[in-house]
Amino acid sequence: xxxxxxxxxxxxxxxxxxxxxxxxxxxxxxxxxxxxxxxxxxxxxxxxxxxxxxxxxxxxxxxxxxxxxxxxxxxxxxxxxxxxxxxxxxxxxxxxxxxxxxxxxxxxxxxxxxxxxxxxxxxxxxxxxxxxxxxxxxxxxxxxxxxxxxxxxxxxxxxxxxxxxxxxxxxxxxxxxxxxxxxxxxxxxxxxxxxxxxxxxxxxxxxxxxxxxxx
Ligand code: URA
Numbered sequence: 001x002x003x004x005x006x007x008x009x010x011x012x013x014x015x016x017x018x019x020x021x022x023x024x025x026x027x028x029x030x031x032x033x034x035x036x037x038x039x040x041x042x043x044x045x046x047x048x049x050x051x052x053x054x055x056x057x058x059x060x061x062x063x064x065x066x067x068x069x070x071x072x073x074x075x076x077x078x079x080x081x082x083x084x085x086x087x088x089x090x091x092x093x094x095x096x097x098x099x100x101x102x103x104x105x106x107x108x109x110x111x112x113x114x115x116x117x118x119x120x121x122x123x124x125x126x127x128x129x130x131x132x133x134x135x136x137x138x139x140x141x142x143x144x145x146x147x148x149x150x151x152x153x154x155x156x157x158x159x160x161x162x163x164x165x166x167x168x169x170x171x172x173x174x175x176x177x178x179x180x181x182x183x184x185x186x187x188x189x190x191x192x193x194x195x196x197x198x199x200x201x202x203x204x205x206x207x208x209x210x211x212x213x214x215x
Contacts, residue, residue, distance in 0.1 A: 002168050002176045003041065010037050014157065014179045018195045024204035031080035031129070031202060034179075038155040039084045041177050042125055070095050070149070071125045074136055075112065077198035078127035081155055085125070093122070097143060099136045106189040108135040115147060124149040129198040131156045131178070132189050134163030141171055153177065158194055160185045 016022050016030045046065055053062040071085040072078075075098040085092055098112030124144045131137055137154055144152055153175045156164075161181050168176060184192040200206040 001172070002164060002178065005037065005041055005177055005179045007037060010034060010179050017157065018193065020196070024201060027201045028080060032083045034157065035081045035084035036088070038081060038177060039088050042153050042155065067151070068122045069093070069125060070115070070119060070122045071127065072097055072115070072140065072144070073127040074099055074140055077129045077202055080198070080202045081127040081129060097140055099139055101135070101189065106133050106135065108139045110139060110143070113143060120148045122149055123151040123153070126152065126154045128154065129157045130191060130194070131159035131163050131167070132185055132191050134160070134167050137167060141174060157198070158182055158191055160191050
């Protein structure tokens with residue numbers, strides 16, 4: 001299921017991320033702020049278990065999440081969306097998946113995965129700011145399914161239209177939260193208009209000019 005995030009605050013942050021003049025510092029800050037919105041959307045329908053707590057006055061009923069969650073940033077751009085998940089849900093488990101993209105074939109190769117064993121009962125939340133060819137998300141979902149995680153959510157800022165439609169058809173049980181669906185992918189695999197290379201913009205490694213990625 002594709003769940004568009006049209007919240008005005010999210011869209012304002014997206015405009016900052018898209019702007020080529022946004023510095024890495026402001027880019028990181030805006031990604032972190034967006035991570036809070038993703039948490040609210042991802043957990044909006046989560047089931048709760050009641051717990052007994054004591055106020056200074058008397059016994060009361062509190063709540064805790066019914067299910068265990070693992071959040072999985074895909075290296076490296078996914079790290080920018082991690083902060084709110086660990087801050088708001090301190091006992092969330094963090095798994096890491098490293099995928100690199102072959103510049104010619106645009107196909108992903110897994111170079112790292114660190115996920116704990118026994119994840120059967122977990123809800124998996126994948127963090128990948130950009131869904132371009134869809135290869136990375138496809139691979140990440142396959143890794144989670146191999147680990148028997150069947151409740152899967154994906155948090156992305158921008159998705160290429162054709163890829164998100166295909167992913168949604170292939171994995172109808174996955175919830176895809178996205179701020180924007182852009183219509184074009186250029187010959188280098190960049191989403192247009194997009195926001196450029198999310199990893200480079202987050203970590204200040206944008207050595208090559210923006211012109212380069214527009215071709
Ligand atoms: N990855 C990015 O960071 N940006 C794109 O436009 C496509 C893939």
